[in-house]
Amino acid sequence: MNAHDARIEFQRGHLGVEQLLDLLEKQEQTIHRLTAEVDRLKQRLAQYEPEIQNEAKHRDPAVSTGTRYSLQAEEKRRRRRKRKKKSPGRRHTRLKFAEAQTFEDLYPDNARPEDCKLVRERAVWRLKDRRAVLVGYRVFQGPDGVEPRIPGVTPRCEYGIEILVVLSFLVYIIGISLEKACAVLGFFCQLSLSKSQADALLRQLARHWKSEFETLCDLMVYAAVVYMDETGWKIGTEGCSLWTFASKLHRVFLFGCHKDDDTLDHMLPPDLFQGIGVSDDAAVYRRRFRKGQKCWAHLLRKAIRLALLYPRKQAYRRFLDELLSLYYEAKRAAADQRLGPSGRARRVQEFNDRVNALFRRYWQLKPDMKPHERDFANLVNELFERMLDEELFTFVLNPEVDPTNNLPERLQRAPAQDRDAGRTSKTAAGAHRRSVIVSVLESLRTNLAAFNLESVLEEVSRWMTEGLSLFARQWHEVMGASARTALDTG
Numbered sequence: 331m332n333a334h335d336a337r338i339e340f341q342r343g344h345l346g347v348e349q350l351l352d353l354l355e356k357q358e359q360t361i362h363r364l365t366a367e368v369d370r371l372k373q374r375l376a377q378y379e380p381e382i383q384n385e386a387k388h389r390d391p392a393v394s395t396g397t398r399y400s401l402q403a404e405e406k407r408r409r410r411r412k413r414k415k416k417s418p419g420r421r422h423t424r425l426k427f428a429e430a431q432t433f434e435d436l437y438p439d440n441a442r443p444e445d446c447k448l449v450r451e452r453a454v455w456r457l458k459d460r461r462a463v464l465v466g467y468r469v470f471q472g473p474d475g476v477e478p479r480i481p482g483v484t485p486r487c488e489y490g491i492e493i494l495v496v497l498s499f500l501v502y503i504i505g506i507s508l509e510k511a512c513a514v515l516g517f518f519c520q521l522s523l524s525k526s527q528a529d530a531l532l533r534q535l536a537r538h539w540k541s542e543f544e545t546l547c548d549l550m551v552y553a554a555v556v557y558m559d560e561t562g563w564k565i566g567t568e569g570c571s572l573w574t575f576a577s578k579l580h581r582v583f584l585f586g587c588h589k590d591d592d593t594l595d596h597m598l599p600p601d602l603f604q605g606i607g608v609s610d611d612a613a614v615y616r617r618r619f620r621k622g623q624k625c626w627a628h629l630l631r632k633a634i635r636l637a638l639l640y641p642r643k644q645a646y647r648r649f650l651d652e653l654l655s656l657y658y659e660a661k662r663a664a665a666d667q668r669l670g671p672s673g674r675a676r677r678v679q680e681f682n683d684r685v686n687a688l689f690r691r692y693w694q695l696k697p698d699m700k701p702h703e704r705d706f707a708n709l710v711n712e713l714f715e716r717m718l719d720e721e722l723f724t725f726v727l728n729p730e731v732d733p734t735n736n737l738p739e740r741l742q743r744a745p746a747q748d749r750d751a752g753r754t755s756k757t758a759a760g761a762h763r764r765s766v767i768v769s770v771l772e773s774l775r776t777n778l779a780a781f782n783l784e785s786v787l788e789e790v791s792r793w794m795t796e797g798l799s800l801f802a803r804q805w806h807e808v809m810g811a812s813a814r815t816a817l818d819t820g
Contacts, residue, residue: 586761
């Protein structure tokens with residue numbers, strides 16, 4: 331509404347005071363926007379016609395000579411100095427295709443080449459004989475409108491899956507930075523890759539493997555035994571955790587999560603997870619699983635620490651000797667294949683009686699205890715409570731269970747070194763990207779007979795061709811077994 335229309339509407343009584351104020355406010359906003367645009371254009375024009383700047387000062391007496399030294403002027407000068415170089419933009423496909431070193435024609439299956447028509451051309455960087463080669467693909471469409479996919483290339487990507495796998499292995503498994511990973515590819519493969527390009531490729535791979543990561547999380551719920559541990563992590567400057575879950579065939583890493591009940595319930599829902607949880611004695615794990623196994627390594631480390639720091643305390647040394655003797659006998663009983671279920675239960679009862687004897691002999695609580703004495707009393711009490719919870723000798727009843735959770739601790743060793751070196755996640759999206767890629771690669775390590783570039787590429791290429799990953803097939807098998815069990819029990 332312009333001024334003439336507003337005057338007519340006001341005379342007719344159709345325009346109130348509030349509407350006039352709104353119109354005035356909009357006009358003021360328009361004036362401020364146009365004024366700022368004029369000033370910006372004058373600044374750009376002053377680079378070519380300096381007299382424009384003097385003219386502007388002459389026509390605006392309200393601007394004092396001190397304005398040039400104001401905070402606003404200094405910020406403008408800094409913005410001009412930090413002005414980024416203008417990007418040349420995305421290169422056209424035909425230009426990249428013309429630079430291709432080799433060319434390949436792709437036809438649909440069961441279609442004669444003379445019946446097909448060319449529908450698209452794409453240039454893709456591939457690794458051939460350990461060297462980067464730009465391949466030009468000519469994609470032909472069949473009479474039925476079907477066109478083939480480029481083998482080993484994710485949708486809308488200009489790099490083969492082998493380059494994405496090598497890059498992710500260098501960054502997330504070996505633990506080198508993006509810059510160094512690009513330098514490695516440039517030196518060994520003659521592939522020129524910038525840091526921003528490498529970052530974009532890792533994002534594409536994480537999106538491509540998202541469904542595989544979700545399937546791994548689902549498979550963990552139905553695992554017979556799950557080993558778990560957590561350690562510190564960071565997203566930017568915010569402290570968080572890395573939680574690792576490991577079963578016989580699968581690995582799941584949760585970078586940047588919270589160490590709380592909600593995360594554990596989401597990963598292992600209490601109403602679905604019926605397996606054995608192997609963990610340390612953190613509060614989040616206590617009385618959490620239908621069957622549990624507490625890590626003996628953590629108990630023994632605490633006892634060894636007290637015995638080494640206080641050698642004059644004979645009680646600490648005797649307790650350590652008896653605890654080690656108990657642990658080794660329990661391991662021998664777990665490995666004894668002559669024992670049946672009843673025999674194993676009888677041995678567990680014997681071990682529980684020995685723990686009860688240790689508790690009566692060593693536990694005491696006094697108000698004037700020294701810190702190390704209180705630590706010793708807490709250790710003895712912890713051993714007794716875990717015995718009452720029936721979480722000390724589960725590995726004797728179930729020989730397939732390991733008495734320690736050293737497996738997730740070993741898996742966390744490399745990420746812990748990255749954390750100590752300051753190579754953590756900058757954003758939550760980056761943490762999730764790392765979770766997806768590391769989980770898939772480490773799970774492939776446990777499922778493949780040989781974990782190398784050739785075997786990994788053979789497997790993931792088959793996923794792309796068949797549309798069904800190794801983990802998806804395993805999930806179908808688990809669901810089929812569950813359905814058969816439900817029918818048998820029903």
